[in-house]
Amino acid sequence: MSDDHPDFDHPDVVLVPHGPMLLRGAESVQDLEGTVHAVDRPVVALCRCEKSSRLPWCDGTHKVIPR
Amino acid sequence: MRLPKPRGGLSEWLVARLGEPGLTGSAPGADSWDDESISLWTLHELSFRGFEDADDRAEWDPDLLGVRRDLETALEERLRARWSASDASAAAAPSPAEVPSALEAIVAADDGPSLADRVRRHADRDQVLELLRQRSVYHLKESDPSAFVVPRLPVRAKAALMALQFDEYGDGDPNRLHSHLFARGLEAVGLRAEYGAYVDDAIPENLEMNNAGSLLGLHRRLRGAAMGHLAAFEMTSSLPSRKMVQGLERLGLDGPMSAYYDEHVEADAIHEHLAARDICGTLAEDEPDQAVEILFGAWTCLDVEARFATAMLGVWEEQS
Ligand code: FES
Ligand SMILES: [Fe+2]
Ligand SMILES: [Fe+2]
Numbered sequence: 001m002s003d004d005h006p007d008f009d010h011p012d013v014v015l016v017p018h019g020p021m022l023l024r025g026a027e028s029v030q031d032l033e034g035t036v037h038a039v040d041r042p043v044v045a046l047c048r049c050e051k052s053s054r055l056p057w058c059d060g061t062h063k064v065i066p067r
Numbered sequence: 068m069r070l071p072k073p074r075g076g077l078s079e080w081l082v083a084r085l086g087e088p089g090l091t092g093s094a095p096g097a098d099s100w101d102d103e104s105i106s107l108w109t110l111h112e113l114s115f116r117g118f119e120d121a122d123d124r125a126e127w128d129p130d131l132l133g134v135r136r137d138l139e140t141a142l143e144e145r146l147r148a149r150w151s152a153s154d155a156s157a158a159a160a161p162s163p164a165e166v167p168s169a170l171e172a173i174v175a176a177d178d179g180p181s182l183a184d185r186v187r188r189h190a191d192r193d194q195v196l197e198l199l200r201q202r203s204v205y206h207l208k209e210s211d212p213s214a215f216v217v218p219r220l221p222v223r224a225k226a227a228l229m230a231l232q233f234d235e236y237g238d239g240d241p242n243r244l245h246s247h248l249f250a251r252g253l254e255a256v257g258l259r260a261e262y263g264a265y266v267d268d269a270i271p272e273n274l275e276m277n278n279a280g281s282l283l284g285l286h287r288r289l290r291g292a293a294m295g296h297l298a299a300f301e302m303t304s305s306l307p308s309r310k311m312v313q314g315l316e317r318l319g320l321d322g323p324m325s326a327y328y329d330e331h332v333e334a335d336a337i338h339e340h341l342a343a344r345d346i347c348g349t350l351a352e353d354e355p356d357q358a359v360e361i362l363f364g365a366w367t368c369l370d371v372e373a374r375f376a377t378a379m380l381g382v383w384e385e386q387s
Contacts, residue, residue, distance in 0.1 A: 014340075016340055019340070022340055054333065058337075059306075064306070
């Protein structure tokens, strides 16, 4: 590995501080009720605050929840 | 699209010149902000889809590039003067690692009026249709200005911008391309949906907002500001898009138009992290001198939107 052309970190799962979990390359996601949702994008944001209006996806609601 | 209606001496000269390439002679000064704004909008459009009644070679006509440069210089000076006068620019320059949190701070401090709030609760049908006509100037070419930035970025920021743009452009499915979703929405609410349909109705604040985005996207020198602008746009989209859905449903305008905004609730909750962390954060690490430029672009995005929103609310106030 050279310094100019390194191997970059490119994790499949990234936890955003006080925010969602970013998930790359998934084909389907099961929500808390057991319903399976198809994934049709390369990256999705899964709600971790459980306050989203469209679980299991994050809809930005976490930003207006007082911490 | 056909050339827009002139709004003064400069745009009159420009439209004549674009329609008849044989014409020569130098450009007159602009009569007004409106005249200046539609002229720059028209010159930029030559680098997007162009006009069926203009010569395609005009994009690289040196005389027209000179006019464009003067208009761009004036616009950039105006944007930078506003930024320099802001509290956000007075904060210490962020280190590269601080760029994502500095972006969050700029977004959190934004106190511009929210058109989405108005749509959610009070706006009537005509007002919402007027807003959609104004918004169509951008949404019918949604994310096209940022696409120009791709080759100008280092490795990580480039990969992340492509991931974001891929989603904007429908993840490979033309039916899901965002500007196409908006066009379908316009048709469904009875508006015209062809590219550039309502440019002649655009208020100058809207043209300035669009010109600022194109200016940043079209200049390699301004790549950092372009990516900051993109980040601020994405970071202020999910929650307002949800309010737009609620307002459209309240007015019985659900269907494809609310589906467009519905898609943005979910997509931009993802894009905001890609833009702030993976694009702007890594760009600042790789090119530290871009850190301040990223913040300038982000603040400018919110500032031009606030000016547009204030103007729209003013128009609605007069009507009531
Ligand atoms: S984590 Fe974003 S809405 Fe819950
Ligand atoms: Fe979009
Ligand atoms: Fe987006």
